[in-house]
Amino acid sequence: MNIKITYNWLLEHLETNADPYEIQKYLSLCGPSVEKIDKAGDDYVLDIEITSNRVDCASVMGIARECQAILPQFGKKAIIKPVHLPMLNSFNEQNTLPLSIEDPENLINRALGIVLDSLMIGSSPEYIQKRLESCDIRSLNNLIDVTNYIMLEIGHPVHVFDYDRIKTGKLIFRKARKGEKIITLDKKEYVLDEHDVIIDDGTGRIIDLPGIMGTENSVVTERTQRVLLFIENNHAKNIRRTSMKYGIRTEAATINEKHPDSALAETAFIQGIVMLKNLAKGKEASSVIDLNHHKTELKTISVDNRHIASLMGIDIKPEESASILERLEFKVVQKGDALSITVPSFRSKDIAIEEDIIEEVARIYGYHNLPSYIQITGFIEQPPDIAKSQTTELKTKYFLKHQGFNDVFNYSMISAHDIRNFKLKIEDHLKIANPISNEIEYMRTSLIPSLLENIVTNQGRRDQFHFFEIASVYLGRVGELPEEKRVLAIETTDDFYSLKGYVENLMLEFHINPSYVPSQNIPYLLPNIQTIINVEGVKIGALGRISPEIIQNFGIEHDVYICEIDFELFVKHAQTTPTYSAIQPFATIKLDLTFKKVPPETYSSLIEKVRKASNKLIDIEYITSYQDNITIRCYFNDHSRNLTEEEAKQELENIKKAIS
Template identity: 40%
Template sequence: MERINVVDSEPVYDIEVTTNRIDAMSVRGIAREAAAILPQFGIKAKLKSLQLPKVSSTIPFDITITNNPKLCHRILAIKLENVKISDSPDWLKNRLNQVGQRPLNNIIDITNSVMWELGHPIHAFDYDRLTQKTIIVREAKKGEKFTTLDNKTHVLKGGEVVFDDGTGQIIDLPGIMGTKNTVVTDKTKTVLLWTESIDSRKIRQASMGLAIRTQAAILNEKDVDPELGATALLQSIKLARNLAGATIGSRLIDIYPHPPVITSTVLNQELIDTYLGLHLEPQKIIAILKSLGCIVDLRSNIYHLQPPSWRAKDLTIPQDYIEEIARIYGYHNLPSLLMSTAIPDNPPDDNFQLEHQIKTWLAAWGLTEVYTYSLVAQPDAKNNLKLTNPLTDDMVYLRQFLIPSHLQVIHQNKNKPDVSIFEMANVYLPKPKELPIHELHLTLTTNKDFLWLKGIVEALFKKLHISATFTPTEILVSKTKLGTIGRVAPNIYAADLAVGHLIKHSSAYPHYRPLHTTAPIIEDMTFTLPPQTYLGQVITAIKSTSSLIESETLKDRYENNSTFTITYRNPKSQLTDHDIVPLRSKITARVSALG
């Protein structure tokens, strides 16, 4: 029970039902559950039986139905004559309004009311608009078009189950929504009342693919009980007689080539006691199971069980029945048993902790964490994965990069002088004939300047004890690409890092370095560099000159002049100026060669 709303002085219960309990997704389904549970609290409750009419007409059914049993498991239909279309009575309109269903006319309202009451969709055709008096159950062809009751035209992708009238014209998208060309209107005099059981997989594929999400589709995609179809049809006939003056115009057609076989289960008392942790009397167990509609035969302490048709796919093994016994008896009535040992500690997830630590560092350094949508309006690569059925035009493609989303964030904050953001989220890389690869990325974006961003990345690497090399566009560890860095738009800079590689190359502790026994020699060298010379190349050239170069750092830049602070050290012996002179010459030669 989620909540109780009061609508027109009447309580309306908002109840959340798990998706596997299709039998409870109706008024009668909830009433059945209540009738089983309330007696456990001392409240007398009995499920009210339905008063259904008997149809004994022998009038020929003059519509030819060509069924495909693989697509449609059961069809029930009957012709109703002398139908008087009008507004529904207030009690019916109020009932539909309370569940969010718009009243239309008495016949359509009857079909909707029965669906909400019993949990089985039912459909009404205008009989006279079925000019060919033929209904063919088939799969749709790619590109076929039809218009639904809500005046929306849909293009079929192929493979959906449709009804056509023998001329190729689609007259229904069964189990989901009817079509405009056979809808019941104020001029309707004769109605074809119809219910079917369509392959649930086909229903879901069509409903999701065409973006038609109706209550009928929600029920049918969960494999509604085909045995319930007859009850729904008879209840609709009763209401049509009472509210529309309908008379029976044909015999009742029931095409049911392969009724499902309901599996029986054997359950012993010992197994029940073991799972529940207590002994329940057989009379109590039998009463609980019978209240749920099960057939129970107790012989020699063994329960021979058969589920009702509406639970046939839900109650298949002994443990399913034990679960139902425990649920109705009340979990609060079952004995509790403390563990004999202490609850073990949850093993820490090192990767998760490191990801959290990275976010903490970045936030402390002045960046703001953002969360952006995984879907983008325009593809950011040639092979972006596109949603078959996007909900909106600005959420069509699965992103392969976080940067486009960050550019949008910075644009939305363009009046702010300093915007620096980061995000750790999945990107989606296509893989032929398989599901996309979900790859976790860390992206930092700023409108400050490049050196500030590079300093943040270097500080992060220092925290992670990663020794990386910066090229003009890429960040490398040995030959492994950690990510990219650079300008992505005018005055906007970004770094994109693969979190998996960061974790792989990170270390919890810095690499051990023994204490120095020799003093360093530190000097500044200034180079006049041609325009467009990358500083990363200069640093690499300096570093690769000799193993005696311990570090090199850019100290200052003025126009084309760049000054670097270079530290020399020999761990085995003390360096002298005499040792530095040839190194200085080599460095100068290497850097000059870059121009």
């Protein structure tokens, strides 16, 4: 995930003499990667990539902590400025308005809430508007802006409800009932199931999809005068499952699914009260509710500094290791080489074992400062069948590349829309339980829909398309894991004969002798332009022209010709080296033959007759065709003596009789 913060905002939490570009350089070496810096008036916007296990960095304060640890390694001053906030129990106990938060099924880690009254809704101060908009968050009003500002500054999502629209003053966490519906604040309707966690107002009415997005019936409006400031720290798995299932990918969901610190929720909550009182003139109108099921227990990990030095490959002193960890806000007790380290609550999810501690020391010390050693190269010989498959696949890719085709890599999943467009049955496809998008919801049973989408994507950029893909398709089996089959698909917008020529050349490259049998039974191909590819009497694939109806469904402006081959059977018959045959010492005679093809007879069946008609015929070459007339070149040879021209002509006559 990426976050954006501004340099001046960072300086409110960090005392440093490093400029934005030095922060970019040094953080990228040892911590979060600062991918880009943009000048914004008298400020700078830092675009920072955060790895998914480091949600503690996804805020201004988180980046300030990283700067405190990393910048001193490069001779730069970096000290965290303390944040002075009141204690949670310092807020006056108020009973003016009723408020209760219930979680009878233990569905969350922590929830905090307070009602604020007499609010003056309006625009936020200019500095808040500028910072939010610099970080790609639209400024709406002072109430909503406070929640977004705190999320960026502290790193925990915050929410405000319109207290009067809740009506009951109750928030009850429960599992949704299958079929219950909600309308989110972006006015989209979702049908829930029994795995989703929701907030009920005590009457059965859903007022929030917690940790993901608010609902339309409780959102703050221009008429709002009283708000419920609310923070919940959720079970990350529930957030991830629901967010992915419905495709609701909000900033809040992205953070909540990564285990943000429940102790951080308290800091964000107090900051929210302070800001709403200052910016919106709010007054406390209820008691503070703090429902805390899971207080984080700080873990202690013991590490021997000699182990740190051994894994890093350097002689690092225990004092230096301790200094690095303390700048990361770990508590360290040192006794000689033994380090007893207490992990801060905001790192409790990604620091679990001794090696995690060593990794922290190593990255802050700087991987670029560690010695480089070239490892001994190891080679593991693959089983013969796997080795042949890998070799054949690589050689196939190079061959098709040199034929002018582009190798494409598509997702193994496709959409229901593509399945219907391709005239396949949705029930024949395995469905992903929690797809991140409707575009990748079902496992492929054919590579062709993806290749057709490749043409759709590239239409208008070129006139001709030549694509191929080697990948697995997934066929469902009752009570078992799906069958994975390796498939080769070749696609062109040339014509049928060009595609057949590419396929024949590929077969020739691997010394496979296929036969082509006309077909009218492949539903996605045009009935009169399709053929089955057989090898030794077994079907290994098919080729033909995609039906106009399917082409129209996909919105493609070209005729498309496709070949799909069972790559496992292809590998079985493939030979990477030809079978040796001795050089013939006797002369070969070449004679041309022109004959008329009468439908429904095919070229393949005629050639088969030609081969059977003469035992002196060693090869056939296609020369040309005009209307129904086909010209071939026949090669005659005798393995024991030189043939005469008259004998060769007699063989040609035998062929003419066989096909007449």
